[in-house]
Amino acid sequence: MSIRYFILGLLTRQPMSGYDIKRCLEDFEWLISSPSFGTLYPALHMLLEDGLVSMDLVPNEGRPPRKVYSVTLAGRQALQGWVDESLEDDLSLKSFLMRLMLAENLSQAELVDCLQQRRSQVALHQRCLEEDPPEGEEGGADLGRHLAQGYGRSIAAAELAWLDRAIEGLSQTSISLDSVERETPVQA
Amino acid sequence: MSIRYFILGLLTRQPMSGYDIKRCLEDFEWLISSPSFGTLYPALHMLLEDGLVSMDLVPNEGRPPRKVYSVTLAGRQALQGWVDESLEDDLSLKSFLMRLMLAENLSQAELVDCLQQRRSQVALHQRCLEEDPPEGEEGGADLGRHLAQGYGRSIAAAELAWLDRAIEGLSQTSISLDSVERETPVQA
DNA sequence: TACCGCATGTAAACGGTTACATGATTAC
DNA sequence: GTAATCATGTAACCGTTTACATGCGGTA
Numbered sequence: 001m002s003i004r005y006f007i008l009g010l011l012t013r014q015p016m017s018g019y020d021i022k023r024c025l026e027d028f029e030w031l032i033s034s035p036s037f038g039t040l041y042p043a044l045h046m047l048l049e050d051g052l053v054s055m056d057l058v059p060n061e062g063r064p065p066r067k068v069y070s071v072t073l074a075g076r077q078a079l080q081g082w083v084d085e086s087l088e089d090d091l092s093l094k095s096f097l098m099r100l101m102l103a104e105n106l107s108q109a110e111l112v113d114c115l116q117q118r119r120s121q122v123a124l125h126q127r128c129l130e131e132d133p134p135e136g137e138e139g140g141a142d143l144g145r146h147l148a149q150g151y152g153r154s155i156a157a158a159e160l161a162w163l164d165r166a167i168e169g170l171s172q173t174s175i176s177l178d179s180v181e182r183e184t185p186v187q188a
Numbered sequence: 189m190s191i192r193y194f195i196l197g198l199l200t201r202q203p204m205s206g207y208d209i210k211r212c213l214e215d216f217e218w219l220i221s222s223p224s225f226g227t228l229y230p231a232l233h234m235l236l237e238d239g240l241v242s243m244d245l246v247p248n249e250g251r252p253p254r255k256v257y258s259v260t261l262a263g264r265q266a267l268q269g270w271v272d273e274s275l276e277d278d279l280s281l282k283s284f285l286m287r288l289m290l291a292e293n294l295s296q297a298e299l300v301d302c303l304q305q306r307r308s309q310v311a312l313h314q315r316c317l318e319e320d321p322p323e324g325e326e327g328g329a330d331l332g333r334h335l336a337q338g339y340g341r342s343i344a345a346a347e348l349a350w351l352d353r354a355i356e357g358l359s360q361t362s363i364s365l366d367s368v369e370r371e372t373p374v375q376a
Numbered sequence: 377t378a379c380c381g382c383a384t385g386t387a388a389a390c391g392g393t394t395a396c397a398t399g400a401t402t403a404c
Numbered sequence: 405g406t407a408a409t410c411a412t413g414t415a416a417c418c419g420t421t422t423a424c425a426t427g428c429g430g431t432a
Contacts (some may be wrong), residue, residue, distance in 0.1 A: 003391085003392090013330055013332060013333065017411080017412090018411080018412075018413095019410070019411055019412080027313055027316045027317060027337075027340070028313075028336070028340060029280065029313065030279075030280060030281060030309050030310050030312075030313045030344075031280075031281055031340060031343065032280075032281070033280055033282070035392075035393095036392070036393055036394080037411090037412080037413080038392070038393060038394070038395090038413090038414080038415090039391080039392055039393075041412070041413060041414090042413090042414085045413095060410085060411075061400090061401090062399085062400045062401065062410095063399080063400060063401080063410055063411055063412090064398085064399080064400090064410085064411045064412050064413090065411085065412090066410095066411070066412095067411090067412080092217065092218060092219075092220075092221055093218060093219055093220070093281075094221070097336060097339065100332060100335045100336045100339060101332040101333065101335075101336045102332055103331045103332040103335050104330070104331050104332050121218050122218050125215060125216075125217065125218045128215045129215055142201055142292070143291045143292050144201060144288060144289040144290055144291040144292050145201065145289065147288045147289075147291050147354065148216070148285060148288045148289045149215075150350070150354070151285065151288060151347075151350055151354075152215070152216060152219060154346050154347070154349070154350040155219065155343060155346055155347060155350075156218075157346065158342050158343055158345065158346030158347075159339075159342070159343060159346075161342070162338070162339055162342040162343075166335065166338070166339075191419080191420090205383080205384090206383080206384075206385095207382070207383055207384080221420095223420075223421095224420070224421055224422080225383095225384080225385080226385090226386080226387090226420070226421060226422075226423090227419075227420055227421075229384070229385060229386090230385090230386085233385095248382085248383075249428090249429090250427090250428045250429060251382060251383055251384090251427085251428060251429080252382085252383045252384050252385090252426090252427080252428090253383085253384090254382095254383070254384095255383090255384080
């Protein structure tokens with residue numbers, strides 16, 4: 001997923017400092033680990049060097065001045081290019097959530113497609129978790145497996161429910177031309 | 189969480205080959221990325237060198253012989269020591285799921301404590317996600333933030349529900365384990 | 377014929393964390 | 405006075421992925 005472009009994408013929502021980015025990502029730390037400053041700051045420096053973001057120094061009484069980064073035109077173009085060519089990447093929970101956060105940089109069709117891809121992924125693995133069987137002779141053994149599967153099933157059910165709602169919601173928002181001719185992609 | 193000990197813990201459930209370990213972890217790939225062979229095999233070699241596991245070569249017609257690893261006595265002791273001293277580590281989804289899988293290596297009290305820790309973590313962040321406000325002047329802007337928050341809230345609710353069920357089930361010693369599994373149907 | 381699944385392994389490259397350094401302000 | 409928050413940054417270290425190498429058996 002390349003954290004560089006993820007940061008770039010976050011900055012399209014609004015200019016932020018490195019510290020701000022950390023803060024806004026922290027709300028999701030229980031789901032996906034948020035990058036440390038050791039990752040964040042160098043990444044911002046690189047974006048700046050490459051001209052994909054610009055920086056404004058905002059003085060700050062008694063503290064180091066805040067460095068607020070904004071996406072440049074070149075940055076927007078680079079992001080667009082990257083979005084287009086990374087559409088077939090994996091959709092593990094982490095990359096999925098990251099892409100969700102960058103929803104505004106995706107066309108509606110791309111976004112719906114992304115949700116549907118994730119849906120089929122989760123549905124696939126949910127079926128695997130449904131197979132609890134090996135029971136019988138072993139009795140209640142393998143508590144760990146049992147707990148992990150139960151946990152997985154609960155999360156999967158909730159996620160599928162959310163995805164269905166989201167897909168429906170997004171599909172209805174604009175009943176434009178292409179939503180009609182679009183086929184619903186694979187999802188067994 | 190150290191993948192070395194995680195693998196060691198998985199092997200206490202039953203002897204496995206590297207390939208087996210990969211397979212059984214793949215069911216959870218949509219939640220947490222499973223280690224690649226480039227991680228797995230070297231880790232197993234290290235465990236073997238340190239005498240924490242033993243290896244049996246199981247001939248395999250026309251294929252490389254399977255190398256089935258079992259935990260040694262020293263391995264069990266090392267695992268126990270590690271479990272004891274890693275109780276205050278972080279409980280991000282990844283480490284939490286890993287610990288769940290190793291439930292059998294925890295005392296009941298430790299397990300319940302682990303679930304409760306995770307519960308408070310999730311509950312804390314859920315409260316953060318509840319704050320949707322910044323709306324008003326911006327209207328429907330920041331679709332990404334909105335989607336990510338909604339997603340997070342759904343998962344958090346499901347997880348909290350599961351945790352509560354699990355904690356209750358585990359706290360009642362007399363009742364068998366599958367009480368944990370009885371799911372009160374989640375709303376669609 | 378070509379590809380996928382099984383089954384193991386290695387080494388280079390990459391990415392990220394950890395630990396450190398700095399320093400003022402506010403809260404307990 | 406001790407800790408936490410704000411705010412930035414660097415460098416060494418470590419773990420992981422990626423890409424490669426090998427090779428048989430079954431399937432499309």
